Amino acid sequence: MVVELYLDLLSQPCRAVYIFAKKNNIPFEFKDVVLFKGQHMSEEFGKVNPLRKVPALKDEAFTLAENTAILLYLSRKFNTPDHWYPSDGQKRAKVDEYLSWQHTAIRAQGSKVFLIKALVPLLMDKPFPPEKLEGAIEELNSTLKQFEEKFLQGKLFIVGNEISLADLVALVELMQPVGAGYDVFEGSPKLAEWRHRVEEAIGKELFQQAHEAILNVKDMAAAAAQLDPQLKEKLKQLLQKNLK
Amino acid sequence: MVVELYLDLLSQPCRSVYIFAKKNNIPFEFKHVELLKGEHLSEEFYKVNLLRKVHALKDGNFTLAESIAILLYLSRKFNTPDHWYPSDVQKRARVDEYLSWQHTAIRAQGCNFYRTKVLMPLLVGKPFPAERLERAVEDLKSTMKQFEEKFLQDKPFIVGNEISLADLVAIVELMQVTGWDVFEGRPKLTEWRHRVEEAIGKELFREAHEVMLNGWLALPEEQGLPPTPKP
Numbered sequence: 001m002v003v004e005l006y007l008d009l010l011s012q013p014c015r016a017v018y019i020f021a022k023k024n025n026i027p028f029e030f031k032d033v034v035l036f037k038g039q040h041m042s043e044e045f046g047k048v049n050p051l052r053k054v055p056a057l058k059d060e061a062f063t064l065a066e067n068t069a070i071l072l073y074l075s076r077k078f079n080t081p082d083h084w085y086p087s088d089g090q091k092r093a094k095v096d097e098y099l100s101w102q103h104t105a106i107r108a109q110g111s112k113v114f115l116i117k118a119l120v121p122l123l124m125d126k127p128f129p130p131e132k133l134e135g136a137i138e139e140l141n142s143t144l145k146q147f148e149e150k151f152l153q154g155k156l157f158i159v160g161n162e163i164s165l166a167d168l169v170a171l172v173e174l175m176q177p178v179g180a181g182y183d184v185f186e187g188s189p190k191l192a193e194w195r196h197r198v199e200e201a202i203g204k205e206l207f208q209q210a211h212e213a214i215l216n217v218k219d220m221a222a223a224a225a226q227l228d229p230q231l232k233e234k235l236k237q238l239l240q241k242n243l244k
Numbered sequence: 245m246v247v248e249l250y251l252d253l254l255s256q257p258c259r260s261v262y263i264f265a266k267k268n269n270i271p272f273e274f275k276h277v278e279l280l281k282g283e284h285l286s287e288e289f290y291k292v293n294l295l296r297k298v299h300a301l302k303d304g305n306f307t308l309a310e311s312i313a314i315l316l317y318l319s320r321k322f323n324t325p326d327h328w329y330p331s332d333v334q335k336r337a338r339v340d341e342y343l344s345w346q347h348t349a350i351r352a353q354g355c356n357f358y359r360t361k362v363l364m365p366l367l368v369g370k371p372f373p374a375e376r377l378e379r380a381v382e383d384l385k386s387t388m389k390q391f392e393e394k395f396l397q398d399k400p401f402i403v404g405n406e407i408s409l410a411d412l413v414a415i416v417e418l419m420q421v422t423g424w425d426v427f428e429g430r431p432k433l434t435e436w437r438h439r440v441e442e443a444i445g446k447e448l449f450r451e452a453h454e455v456m457l458n459g460w461l462a463l464p465e466e467q468g469l470p471p472t473p474k475p
Binding site: 050051062064065066069070072076077089090092093096097099100101103104108146150244 | 309337345352
């Protein structure tokens with residue numbers, strides 16, 4: 001029985017898992033969990049992940065949440081090439097360091113910009129005050145500065161000369177605000193160069209495929225317009241909570 | 245040259261690193277970085293951690309931030325007992341799962357509560373805003389429910405029958421909200437706490453938490469403050 005991966009490619013962590021599995025030719029069954037249809041709130045999905053979030057993994061009776069855990073599990077089970085999670089103690093520590101930091105940094109600020117810029121107009125009845133978006137962008141820029149100065153510095157990739165889980169997780173997160181129309185790479189040549197290197201290492205076609213949904217705001221708008229009113233209400237509440 | 249650990253035991257992640265190193269008899273030099281004195285903002289500390297946060301590790305020329313990374317690095321370098329980060333792939337995945345989730349869950353809500361209830365009055369000299377505290381408590385309650393239902397369930401520890409990094413990281417975060425008595429009315433959680441304390445060693449556990457617990461006692465008594473909502 002192949003591994004089942006429960007994904008919605010609108011979600012950054014799902015893209016990291018998807019790309020990693022495809023790039024490494026890991027056999028898996030793609031289980032579509034459409035967030036805009038509230039499928040993550042179903043009874044069935046609750047059995048796979050009681051936290052009701054994507055991505056989630058099911059390997060026979062074993063279920064797993066959290067993309068860091070899923071990526072590491074897949075890397076171990078399928079013995080993926082060393083550069084993804086180097087066996088060298090210090091290089092590995094640097095990957096761990098990035099994967100830990102990013103939760104409350106790049107992931108948090110990138111998501112916020114996306115939520116305010118892309119989702120609020122689709123779900124809420126009135127727009128957010130512009131200062132909120134400005135504030136979120138400022139925070140994101142500040143985080144990007146830390147990313148460049150502490151994690152990337154003058155190197156080709158976050159850890160050494162080859163792509164690792166750190167770069168993969170970083171790039172999918174940065175594509176989220178891009179999907180909302182805020183180009184984080186504009187105005188930073190170093191960041192843009194790093195992005196190209198990571199895309200090349202992943203493979204342009206796979207990268208494009210994984211990002212098709214997030215880069216198509218029109219499709220998102222169409223999905224939002226068809227939202228069940230009860231679900232829309234729930235999503236609105238979640239959005240408000242996340243943007244306190 | 246021994247490993248240097250830059251810590252302030254007021255901070256939860258510092259305590260997990262401290263307890264882990266002491267429990268496993270890992271030789272290290274304790275470099276005290278006092279947060280309340282702003283020592284984490286010094287030029288000297290910046291060379292150790294560009295993020296200007298405690299905890300940080302320095303091993304020769306190698307510097308490392310983020311407690312999860314530090315804990316894993318120490319466990320590998322010093323070959324600590326398997327139960328901390330089990331070699332069994334599925335058990336290990338469970339530890340990874342908790343360590344990942346907690347960033348934006350227990351840690352985030354715990355910090356928010358601690359900031360609102362303790363730090364603000366201590367540093368700013370003003371009482372905490374009641375609505376903010378109520379919200380912080382609601383968020384914390386919701387997170388605690390997830391913790392008990394998804395991560396702890398009916399097991400003795402988060403992963404299997406022995407303490408792991410997951411329990412260690414969880415307990416230091418929960419101890420930060422001890423003034424709210426997160427354990428009150430939660431017998432399973434209380435039992436788990438006792439098991440974790442025993443596994444760590446009561447003396448070491450107490451020692452690590454002394455500074456932070458004294459901070460709760462230093463809270464100014466002010467009249468007319470709204471009571472903290474019950475756990």
